[in-house]
Amino acid sequence: MNTPDRYRYPAVLGYDAPTQQYYVLWPDLPGCTTTGATEDEALEHAREAMSLHLWGMEVDGDEIPAPTPLHRL
Numbered sequence: 001m002n003t004p005d006r007y008r009y010p011a012v013l014g015y016d017a018p019t020q021q022y023y024v025l026w027p028d029l030p031g032c033t034t035t036g037a038t039e040d041e042a043l044e045h046a047r048e049a050m051s052l053h054l055w056g057m058e059v060d061g062d063e064i065p066a067p068t069p070l071h072r073l
Contacts, residue, residue, distance in 0.1 A: 007054055009067045028065050029053055
């Protein structure tokens with residue numbers, strides 16, 4: 001399988017007031033989400049979450065979706 005060295009996907013960074021947590025999710029990667037107590041922590045967790053999610057998809061032989069262009073979000 002020929003896979004790229006890097007992936008780039010648009011992510012959504014938000015704040016959930018009831019839990020007082022920042023979250024990151026990827027519209028193109030259902031089920032891939034993470035949280036953190038601060039924006040910086042959420043973004044740090046996001047790098048690892050996306051990497052592990054895509055690695056798991058590659059290992060399982062799942063099709064890696066094309067990223068949605070920013071202007072379409």
